Amino acid sequence: MSEAAHPRDYGLLGVEAEKAVAAGLKSAEWYHTEVSRKDLKELMKRSNSPAIRDTIIWLGLMVVFATGAWMMWPTWWSLPFLFAYGVLYGSATDSRWHECSHGTAFKTPWMNDAVYHIACFMIMRNPTRWRWSHTRHHTDTIIIGLDPEIAVMRPPVAFKVGLAFVGILDVIEAMKMMVINVFGHITAEEKSFIPEMEWPKVILAARIWFVVYAATIALAVYLGSWFPILLVGTPRLYGAWHHVMTGLMQHGGLAENVLDHRMNSRTVLINPISRFIYWNMNYHVEHHMFPMVPYHALPRLHELLKHDLPAPLQSVWACYKEMLPAWWRQLCGEDYFIIPVLPATAKPYRQDLNNPALPAAAA
């Protein structure tokens, strides 16, 4: 990324990080819709059942589709099976990684950890690095220079957004980081958000992954077939599109450097299959306001909060119809962003909690 393409410095060690700290945006107080302790306790309750059911379906379907692809291999009929397998490998793992990193998917900790590590491997996110990165994302959501998980920086770079749908840049970055970590190195950016006591875990995971990928390649060479590589590693490329499609909706085109999740996050209603793949993260404002509520309770949380939140967009298409023009306008003027309209029943946006440089928001 060149300086010319991105005048704003989204790096964690740059000038914007210093500005954000000086402006009081680091680890700041955020707006929350009021919810009674009784209701919240009910919503926060943990259960193993939904996630066990969903995990059996998820992994079971992967076995079914992989078997189907194997039986049809090497004909073109294997492609539909690989397409479905790829989405479960390269996209459903994004939400499993996410939910299990919060420890909310299962009631039993070891189940969270097991699914977390499986999902991390498939989505190519070092389990320790990304646990800490996501912690920071929740502390400083879309604060420039502090949040390491800002997916679309301003002005948007179209080819990078486009390439994200086939995972190329993510995979290159993941492989680069894996090799760095395999040799026992931790980068300066990693050091900025991962405590030193956790560094050996970063290195250990990278070395285990390296062995698994090497074994997969060795098996492919031994069999004289691409099939092992199509099942391990590359689905992160050809199956990434769904998690990128849904992931961009979370914060795309919305405000930066504000302390109200209603302004920088978005809730979108989507079809049941995508909700299964995405584990209800389409309820994203709700998730950021109350991250200890499990994915299966987010629809109920949405009902409780909706009087105070912008109306959810009604489909993926509706969301992209909102985001694409906003990104286009940001190409001309990167200060532009969408301000979601609040219902009459909502409390107004708290300008005192937000960047004073922002225009007055719609109430």
Add this chain to the structure above:
Amino acid sequence: MANWIDALGVEDVANEDVSRFDHQGRTFAIYRSPDDKYYATDGLCTHEKVHLADGLVMDNIIECPKHNGRFDYTNGKAMGAPVCINIKTYPVKVEGGKVFIDIA
């Protein structure tokens, strides 16, 4: 030397739940376990300064509401990332329907 403070009434904390108690500029979290025993810790998570009283109590665990870090509130032990530093605990006694904590 002990410094017992009258913190809450026993019914101010629901079973398997936590309540916040502020005293002279300090904040504490007071827990009632499923077996009806009371415990107290510092009120703010050691990871980032978030009130644990807004979190979730599950058996002997308190989960921070912001990043889901977990402590064993009976002994203050940090149970794993993102909390790495144990939380301070305080002696508790119940007398006359009130919960006292020793903040000495």
